[in-house]
Amino acid sequence: MDPNPKRPKTVDRVDSVEVVNSSESTQLLCSIDPNRKRAKTVDRVDSAESTQFPDEVLERVLSLIDSHKDRSSVSLVCKDWYNAERWSRRHVFIGNCYSVSPEIVAARFPRIRSVTIKGKPRFSDFNLVPEDWGADIYPWLSVFALAYPFLEELRLKRMAVSDESLEFLATKFCNFKALSLLSCDGFSTDGLKAIATHCKNLTELDIQENGIDDLGGHWLSCFPETLTSLEVLNFASLNSEVSFDALEKLVSRCKSLKVLKVNRNISLDQLQKLLSHCPQLMELGTGAFTQELISGPVTEFKNMFSNCRNLITLSGLWDATPLYLPVIYPACARLTFLNLSYATLRSDELANLLSHCKSLRRLWLLDTVGDKGLEAVGSCCPFLEELRVFPAHPFDQQIFLGVTESGFVSVSRGCPRLRYVLYFCRQMTNAAVAAIAKNCPDFTHFRLCIMNPGQPDYLTKEPMDEAFGSIVKTCTKLQRLAISGLLTDRTFEYIGKYSKNLETLSVAFAGSSDLGMEYVLQGCPKLRKLEIRDCPFGNAALLSGLTKYESMRSLWMSACNVSMNACRALAKEKPRLNVEVIRDEDGADDSQAHKVYVYRTVAGPRRDAPPFVLTL
């Protein structure tokens, strides 16, 4: 055990993560002592100059900085600041689990209490990444068990999480408090049982949209009667019934509960009972918002929300009908976030509801509300900052038109503060998008999905180039963009030329030639994530980004025109990138790379790659 470890050589820095020789990091790992103290500046061999003020003061000041981007900047100032920063960091954010290894993280940051890790490429949400691709949390947990035995929080997105991992987490970390799993898969409710049973200080259990094996609701009954610390409980996405008795008792004894999102099986009168025990709730996800026996429904439930003075977020509302929706009206005036994306509301139902929701900042809807419903949004919600409209029938064009360009324009007229939009539709025009950009110049996230691939402006029959051109020209703060419709290279020319703040770009069925991708790679200075599918971009396009990819988190290209040789050339030129090709199941054309995933890393090639992932 060496309290005065020799600092590793600075070989290179990629986004301020120091590249450490792996044998040195192993040495450091072996000498890890959770109680170890920082070596004083005066004792250190390579201290260049005396500091202005003591390390402890610097650390104390830096401990007030939360943003990981700011901390990265801090760590680049000088060696002393680098050290002060790494000792004072309590939370680490890892945007790509393969960009760094757990050993490197543990070696650099000795005092972490909270970890956030993202795993699979985003297109895995749409079944483009085969099962068993990787992103297993277990190797991280086994290193953390040694390095951070007092770990309190773990937030995972698109990671593979097994029941064994959850059990390991529950039993090896005595102080564990908060678990959040978003879009993860590989575990079952048995893993949740382990968490409920063993984590004595649990404050948060947030299970969202995962590919979970639901074996029953018994896990909830595993919370011991002594557990009173819960502040966040979200099991909305689990299908099986939990014991209402156990849930009611849990909610009653957890006086600090702020967030409760129950699943569909919880009925209205059960919900009413629950709310009577936790009037302090800030976020509520209801169960099914309907009853089988209709017996004076509104009067029975009309006081359900009257004591919930802190409620600002409401979601769930499964199967909500006009008969029961009025029950939530008393709570609407204070709501800032309303998630109706699982409620198939019609325009009039939505309009009635929204007339009570003056404070809304964020609204999620299903396109069943139609353009008329969106008109109501425009007229009732002047403070709206975020709108997401999801398709109720994405695969059946005959059923329902959904929303059109007209609804979007209505919203933009009434809601000038819009910054974040996700909009699924079947028709759009360049003129409409130009109007929208003019009405809402503050867009930071603009994700437009015209559901029929390669569809032009339905009125003029022209490509949708000018639509996205107007967005990038007008909305200078744009950070995230998803494009769709019939698009030529012109769109990309606009993007490359005008999007100075763009960080994430999603492209599908677009572009005419390599130039398209080249414009983007040569243009957008802050680009971090580029995901492309079904576009005619080939080797020249891929290789045009040679000097760019190391400043980005990742590139995904699938169903494009890229060859294995080009990928090999890229890999050879850039050893600090992992260039991975996911092999086609048919193995039809071995010279083409059907799915390419390129990302910067300090951890070298993956050691856990499955046979269908080729690291070049």
Added chain:
Amino acid sequence: MGTEGLGLEITELRLGLPGCGDERKEKKRVFLDILGGDSGDGAGGDVKNRNIGVAVGWPPVCSYRKRTIIKMYVKVSMDGAPFLRKIDVNGYKGYSDFVRALENLFGLGDECEYIPIYEDKDGDWMLVGDVPWETFIETCKRLRMKKRVSDGGFQT
């Protein structure tokens, strides 16, 4: 089960024709071969389907949302059963999940007697498992559990 190796397999109670035992794994393997392994991931599907308009993972609605909000109930008949059932084809992650649910619907267990077929948008009866899972969900109109005859063929 822990009784392997004790020769007790012969006493195991199962539904199915006699002598079906070891064939069972063979047939299941063949069926899974037809499926192309485990639940279809559409790895080969997106390139081929690019021009058909039925692309895997498009529109980009995440799997959870698709399973949850989009109900796609189709009728399922079984040869010899007096009434039909309905199943939400969208409620499953892939073929293996789905086939298991189909078997449960009719209480078939590890049955090897029935093969699921489906009627597609063109009105043709197809073997379940050929197309990527996502494509199957979108083209399946109704299902039928077709009974095998003992020589491995199909009853007409």
